[in-house]
Amino acid sequence: MAYLELNNVSKTFGTGDSTSHVLDKINLHIEEGEFVAIVGFTGSGKTTLVNLINGLDTPTSGEVLFKGKPVRDTSHERGVIFQNYSLLPWLTVYQNVEMAVKEAFPNETKAFRDARIKEYVDLVSLSPAINKRPKELSGGMRQRVSVARALSMDPEMILMDEPLGALDALTRGNLQDEILNIWNKNKRTALLITNDVDEGLYMADRIIPLRPGPNATLGPEFKIDIERPRDKAALNDSEEYKKTRNALIEYLMDIGSERASNTQNLYKLPDLQPKDLRWDF
């Protein structure tokens, strides 16, 4: 039995004519300690998928099993790093992390919590900014706070919903390394949702493409057998890397063109005439 299991998970929103089928029969198995990436186009249902796994949402049909038990609610066992950081703007970096630590370790002493908060802020190298508020931080720094907040709860699994999507390439590279380092240290299970193929290839053990919705399903998985720690510069010369990358991109391009051809429907436009709004006397 896998660590995280999604069996025939479907998710629809709305009812009747306005029903939108976002996810359709998703099957996903992640083993303990694995780093899995899911790549997909924007609007393909990635965030919905992550919300089903972290417990913010429940599937319409099928089941999400975490360590063999169905996911019904959010849990400290699964830490989430949101796409838009979601820091509380009226709290400092320290207080933002403190909020998580307080909830995860309600019975520990204040000194323990304080040490833990500082440890994790230091881990994402934000100690100099520990008393600043989110508005005083750059985008990359904010996302680091979000990483520290998620990790400080000591989750057994980290869910990342396009965590680096809004960052520039350089900051993105740095943060990728930081996340990998942290993941490496205590080998947590990790699920990364991303729209960047290279990011997935660099970070994950397996990449699974998400075929775009409506009725999004998972495509065939691509294993990445490149030894860790991976060197970004050397990666470009690795045969294995090139092969996987090409195969993956080809697959995504195919879906892309398929989707483009599918959407070339002729829409019947309503017969509308501009209304004369001048006053008629």
Next chain:
Amino acid sequence: MKDAILRTLRFLGLGFLEPVVRLAAGEDSKKNTIEILKKIVAPIASILLFLGVWYTGSKSLFNTEANYTIEKARKEQGQVEADKVKACIESGDLSCQPNTLPSPSQVWASYKLLLKDHNTITADKKAFKLRTAALNEKRVAQGKEPIVYTGRPSFVDQIKTSIKTVFAGFLLALLIATPIGIIIGLSETLRTSFNWLIQILKPVSPVVWLLLVFMIVKTMTKDATGDTSFIISFISVGLCSMWATLVNTAMGVSSVDKDYINVAKVLKLGALQKIFKVILPASLPLIFTGLRITLSVAWMVLIAIELLAQSPGLGSFVWEEFQNGANDSNSKIIVAMFVIGFIGFLLDRIMLTIQKFISFDKNEGI
């Protein structure tokens, strides 16, 4: 030093003095002079223009009224009487001045008169206190009520009473509207079930609230000996003005950013934690906007309510002066008008400063 002064000025809402400070500090003189012209000289010019229009207006109204009086005297009592009236008006004798819109100088004179009156009354009060001090001690020792000053309140006393009433009303509104707003905001069921009540009660006129409160308080204070007009007026003020806070709080609480709610869920905050640590801070800007509207509405309805409830304060001052019909009554009313406007402005400024201090920018976290 300069930065500290600028920060203080901005904090106090006196940002328009900024170019003066900068100019004094020897910064870019051309730019700052233009700024001074724009921010200080132009408003002063507009005040002068206002006074000018007022002066000419009141002058022409005065003449119309005077001519009418003279013509009337001529028609009814003949030329001799008309000349007498004309001479009387021109001599500036108070007994025969036309009763119309007072000129700025008359208003200013009334203002000074009111201040003088206040000083007299204060001195009077002090003297009274001294005189009755020994007696009052005795009375208290005997278990009797001490004798208190029962003379006429001065204009400044009226202002103080009004401010006291408005704050009592505002506090009442705050204590009723914020908790109810939060509770209603949290539950959609409650929101929909009480919506009709709020929507119907919100537009009710202050006068009706006053009457309603009067009905209830009158019965409830049957045994009380003291003056109930203060209670009636501050409760009415509170009830009239609380709706803005109620609606804004409910809206603020119910429309907290979904991201923050998700954070609360993922961190598994308890219900109370979620409300106090996430929902309330997030809706504070809207709650404060509501409170600001509440305070200004409270001040606005206060005058009308005092006027009707005959409770002491600026409203009853205005009404009494109007009923009084004395020669300087009109200018006293105008003085009261300016004082009311100015205090309203100050109250709004205070709220704005507190709001700036407490709120955060909605997009800071993202």
